[in-house]
Amino acid sequence: MKILVTAKRVPDPEQKVKFKGNTLDQSGVNWQLNQFDEYAVESALRLTENASSGNARNGEVIVVSLGPKDVQQQLRSTLAMGADRAILVDASDENLDSEIVARTVQKLVEQERPDLVLLGKLAADSEANDVGQRLAGYLGWPQATFACSIEVTDGGKALLVGREVDAGVETKKVTLPAVVTVDLRIVAPQAVKNGVTAATHAYADGPRYASLKGIMAAKKKTIADSSLAALGVAATVRAKVASVDAPPARKAGVKVASVEELVQKLHNEAKVI
């Protein structure tokens, strides 16, 4: 199976946010791979290896990112995890929106012709949650979003994708090629079954760490450069962030003397009961 995975760099969510006027101050930001994209890379690796036989490769994983040259660092970490090669499309973060990203990935899909495109369900910085859906629409491919499990079925021609919904887990069957966006639990020990690895195999919980051998091997893997112009994607930003503000400071709470008073306030003032 050939899988194309998208990877976005985002500011470290643990780092304190700094503001510069009504925008975010990104000087001194520690960039890291978007967590959901890391899960997508892990899922792609699980789908393309035989974990019952020393993780022998059984497919190809190509990681794609849009951003400045520094994003090579995040791409290199995905190669160290085990991805086979990467493509970096030169772009500046402020001149991108979901439309441009989806159109760019569409062009790359047309070039690479993968069986599957895996994406994180959203990026931790923008939380837009729409690139996967747009991409499936542009490609005319079936899509399954917020995947918590993936199982290869029909002799590798389709996927059974589990999706966590309010009422439980919904299972969708999508024929390949398809677009799948992944959620948190896709990296649970037995969330991905590729039909090659023994069904009883349990991975360690979470995405794999880059081993030293993987890091050394990644040095020899390629990161191909591309650009919006070379791919024929119009770099016209249609959605811009107008301003970013910190949430208002929380007001001090009110101490109540008794349960009765609490019930009264919830009923009469908050009007929630």
Added chain:
Amino acid sequence: MRFSFTAEQQLFQRSVRDLLAVECTSKQVRAMSTDPIGRSPERWQKLADLGVAALTVPEIFGGLGLGPLDWVLVCEEAGYAALPEPLLETVAVATPLLVALGSTDLQELWLPKVARGEALLTVGFDHALHPQSKDTQDQPGLVADAHFADLLLLTHKRELHAVAPADAKCTLQPSADGTRRLFHVDWTPTDATRIAGGEKAVTEIAKAVNRGALATAAALVGLARRMIEMAVEYAKVRQQFGQPIGAFQAVKHHLADAHLAVEFARPVVYHAAYALQRGDSSLHNTHAALHIAHAKARASDAALLAAKKTLQCHGAIGYSYEYDLHLWMKRAWALSAAYGDPASHRTQIAQTIL
């Protein structure tokens, strides 16, 4: 010239850090301090799967054949996590010593197992062979993790011996740090245990001691970083007189002093690793040995200062068994004296430059 670690070295440091953040939490370190063995074979196997155990094993034995610049950051992370397993002894000291002095048979028997994480090595040096020692007699030193290692590399009268744990009687010695087990090892040197002697053995043993000092210095930097982080977090949330204690100048100055000490020690440690990787470090006051003495003195000072200042910022809770700080503090006390205390390293520097 580029004075920084490679992207690969930094990426591997992050992998080790991320793994230890999950596998070596303060709760797990605390559990090890009262555990009869005090070590986790499962955790060591996970580190080995990452490539840590194979770092200094030559490639022909299934390792990666890397040097100090590749393991110094790993040792720093081991200190940051207060890792109980003998990473420093196995990776930085014993494995290269076995590579330098071991027979082919011994290397073929042990090094592939070490690389796969199936065997752990530890070392014990006579005090007189220790370059920072004031002792003139060949007194046996204490051996870390003798109870857990699969092979003991022990010195005796300027010779190196390989001793199976079954052939030695290991007696646990009292230690401030409950997670670092030190043993008196009673054993009998024989022709069968002797693997090297003469001038070459003395030189290689001295190099091993220097590597131990460097690895320990790196771990001390990690320990100090962690203690300062703990104290900073505590100072942000502990309220006194209606505000966080971090708002008070006295607390700020303590933490800034500790931070400065660590930031002045860290580049010295890195430079010592660079000097060791690029040149020789024998007992005889060479370039790298001087930098290592500098690094160990600075890192020990920084960690001891961080322990003192962060304890003061915490107040009494810092000393309590229920709070985590003491796990790092006691390790810092123990490691500051391991492979030469700051005074002995300063003496070595003075002897070199005067």
